[in-house]
Amino acid sequence: xxxxxxxxxxxxxxxxxxxxxxxxxxxxxxxxxxxxxxxxxxxxxxxxxxxxxxxxxxxxxxxxxxxxxxxxxxxxxxxxxxxxxxxxxxxxxxxxxxxxxxxxxxxxxxxxxxxxxxxxxxxxxxxxxxxxxxxxxxxxxxxxxxxxxxxxxxxxxxxxxxxxxxxxxxxxxxxxxxxxxxxxxxxxxxxxxxxxxxxxxxxxxxxxxxxxxxxxxxxxxxxxxxxxxxxxxxxxxxxxxxxxxxxxxxxxxxxxxxxxxxxxxxxxxxxxxxxxxxxxxxxxxxxxxxxxxxxxxxxxxxxxxxxxxxxxxxxxxxx
Amino acid sequence: xxxxxxxxxxxxxxxxxxxxxxxxxxxxxxxxxxxxxxxxxxxxxxxxxxxxxxxxxxxxxxxxxxxxxxxxxxxxxxxxxxxxxxxxxxxxxxxxxxxxxxxxxxxxxxxxxxxxxxxxxxxxxxxxxxxxxxxxxxxxxxxxxxxxxxxxxxxxxxxxxxxxxxxxxxxxxxxxxxxxxxxxxxxxxxxxxxxxxxxxxxxxxxxxxxxxxxxxxxxxxxxxxxxxxxxxxxxxxxxxxxxxxxxxxxxxxxxxxxxxxxxxxxxxxxxxxxxxxxxxxxxxxxxxxxxxxxxxxxxxxxxxxxxxxxxxxxxxxxx
Numbered sequence: 001x002x003x004x005x006x007x008x009x010x011x012x013x014x015x016x017x018x019x020x021x022x023x024x025x026x027x028x029x030x031x032x033x034x035x036x037x038x039x040x041x042x043x044x045x046x047x048x049x050x051x052x053x054x055x056x057x058x059x060x061x062x063x064x065x066x067x068x069x070x071x072x073x074x075x076x077x078x079x080x081x082x083x084x085x086x087x088x089x090x091x092x093x094x095x096x097x098x099x100x101x102x103x104x105x106x107x108x109x110x111x112x113x114x115x116x117x118x119x120x121x122x123x124x125x126x127x128x129x130x131x132x133x134x135x136x137x138x139x140x141x142x143x144x145x146x147x148x149x150x151x152x153x154x155x156x157x158x159x160x161x162x163x164x165x166x167x168x169x170x171x172x173x174x175x176x177x178x179x180x181x182x183x184x185x186x187x188x189x190x191x192x193x194x195x196x197x198x199x200x201x202x203x204x205x206x207x208x209x210x211x212x213x214x215x216x217x218x219x220x221x222x223x224x225x226x227x228x229x230x231x232x233x234x235x236x237x238x239x240x241x242x243x244x245x246x247x248x249x250x251x252x253x254x255x256x257x258x259x260x261x262x263x264x265x266x267x268x269x270x271x272x273x274x275x276x277x278x279x280x281x282x283x284x285x286x287x288x289x290x291x292x293x294x295x296x297x298x299x300x301x302x303x304x305x306x307x308x309x310x311x312x313x314x315x316x317x318x319x
Numbered sequence: 320x321x322x323x324x325x326x327x328x329x330x331x332x333x334x335x336x337x338x339x340x341x342x343x344x345x346x347x348x349x350x351x352x353x354x355x356x357x358x359x360x361x362x363x364x365x366x367x368x369x370x371x372x373x374x375x376x377x378x379x380x381x382x383x384x385x386x387x388x389x390x391x392x393x394x395x396x397x398x399x400x401x402x403x404x405x406x407x408x409x410x411x412x413x414x415x416x417x418x419x420x421x422x423x424x425x426x427x428x429x430x431x432x433x434x435x436x437x438x439x440x441x442x443x444x445x446x447x448x449x450x451x452x453x454x455x456x457x458x459x460x461x462x463x464x465x466x467x468x469x470x471x472x473x474x475x476x477x478x479x480x481x482x483x484x485x486x487x488x489x490x491x492x493x494x495x496x497x498x499x500x501x502x503x504x505x506x507x508x509x510x511x512x513x514x515x516x517x518x519x520x521x522x523x524x525x526x527x528x529x530x531x532x533x534x535x536x537x538x539x540x541x542x543x544x545x546x547x548x549x550x551x552x553x554x555x556x557x558x559x560x561x562x563x564x565x566x567x568x569x570x571x572x573x574x575x576x577x578x579x580x581x582x583x584x585x586x587x588x589x590x591x592x593x594x595x596x597x598x599x600x601x602x603x604x605x606x607x608x609x610x611x612x613x614x615x616x617x618x619x620x621x622x623x624x625x626x627x628x629x630x631x632x633x634x635x636x637x638x
């Protein structure tokens with residue numbers, strides 16, 4: 001589908017509902033809010049409908065007044081726009097509202113997108129939905145202001161890890177350059193997005209590092225977390241996000257594993273590799289899944305047994 | 320001084336010696352090597368003369384064959400070019416060789432640059448020397464290849480903390496976009512520059528977090544390190560670089576202090592603030608110095624006494 005068709009739909013409809021995916025991140029929130037603000041600025045009724053609270057990390061975003069909490073009723077809209085949403089399931093409860101709208105549009109950058117809407121624009125060469133929304137606003141010739149620029153910058157910066165992931169392209173930087181011109185402060189935004197952490201996360205980091213074990217001459221790093229560790233740090237399960245990278249970033253490590261003890265007989269393994277090891281193949285051996293460099297699985301066993309089974313498989317791939 | 324004059328000098332001279340500053344970082348090394356490679360490619364004799372080994376973090380840079388270790392002799396060159404060097408002292412032992420060259424040039428982005436050369440080009444609006452060298456190569460119309468692009472990308476990424484510091488401008492991103500077009504992989508380069516850490520640094524981080532104390536309702540964070548902690552982590556004093564940011568990045572913290580016990584009666588304090596606290600004023604009270612957001616001092620006392628003296632002063636500034 002040509003971007004022009006999507007733009008026509010946005011131009012021809014006046015009652016537009018925007019859908020970020022469930023478990024919203026900086027890209028879907030920033031992109032959705034930016035689009036809603038730009039459409040509101042040209043006189044349309046544009047709302048972002050969510051079914052969860054905005055994560056505290058994104059509470060600083062301008063334009064949060066565009067957000068509405070989903071209510072189970074029979075309301076509908078003219079045009080539904082799903083943003084950054086790989087498949088219909090990621091619309092959660094709101095899938096019903098999405099389906100009730102007269103036209104449905106799906107704007108995304110995930111190559112696995114299932115094209116679940118009437119009109120689908122998927123560009124997997126883009127780092128983020130934010131880059132696509134920027135192109136749309138530019139093509140529509142609508143005014144971009146500083147608030148919109150902040151939202152799009154946050155969208156792009158989140159999905160590229162602050163221009164550090166391999167999905168960062170020359171175009172990503174070109175878009176960032178244009179957004180910076182609206183008076184953004186890269187230092188302030190980056191500090192909010194990438195630096196500020198809770199005290200409990202810091203304490204959890206220290207506790208998890210204490211469990212570090214290195215195998216295969218430094219190529220394999222194992223870390224552990226359990227309820228006792230979470231409790232001693234005053235942390236919540238969400239604080240475990242990204243902890244596997246402590247192991248992955250150690251010099252010489254190829255595969256890092258974070259083992260989370262869920263109950264007495266259930267261990268969730270989160271795996272990352274750096275250069276060559278296919279952790280998806282390890283995950284799939286244990287009925288899990290993922291990508292070559294990031295995968296996960298659940299092993300129904302106690303910690304020591306799960307660890308030794310997993311280590312044996314990781315060694316096969318690494319050595 | 321107009322950039323054109325600098326370019327004329329580079330074009331008119333064939334024996335060019337390039338000088339990064341002492342204690343070289345990614346910006347001065349990347350910029351110097353990029354310039355040397357580009358000048359060599361157009362048939363000039365161009366060398367980068369250093370007096371220290373390249374830090375291991377930058378050993379992956381292409382073009383290291385342009386580097387020559389400084390020898391104390393009577394040799395000279397036609398044109399000496401200091402890069403990223405705020406004052407003559409930062410040329411170290413090589414200042415004598417610099418002075419013996421027929422013409423001297425100074426290319427820098429530090430606003431405090433002392434203009435110590437015959438020809439000085441200082442542009443403090445640039446994030447890095449790398450951005451200036453890119454402009455020079457573009458204006459000279461010399462060919463940029465992937466190796467040169469990698470060096471300039473590393474220069475810019477290092478000095479902007481990966482496009483995250485406040486010195487990052489729209490121009491910085493525009494230059495990064497042009498460099499990315501030479502086939503760079505942002506993921507690989509960023510991982511080398513920003514993610515890989517030694518195992519001992521990871522262990523040290525955990526040990527230092529254990530010393531975390533929070534005061535003034537969360538606005539002040541104190542961390543400690545001493546020889547015993549370094550030893551238990553197998554770490555070296557250099558591994559302490561940046562540890563003060565563990566405190567600074569905690570949600571709600573305004574001032575973070577890292578106290579390093581040097582001997583029984585000597586405590587080095589490394590201070591950072593986030594938004595408003597002038598830590599330079601605290602440092603100067605204890606005969607130290609620095610900037611409003613980053614400063615340091617030495618207190619000749621034992622740990623507990625130094626901590627309580629410093630805490631009293633930090634409270635005055637924060638509360």
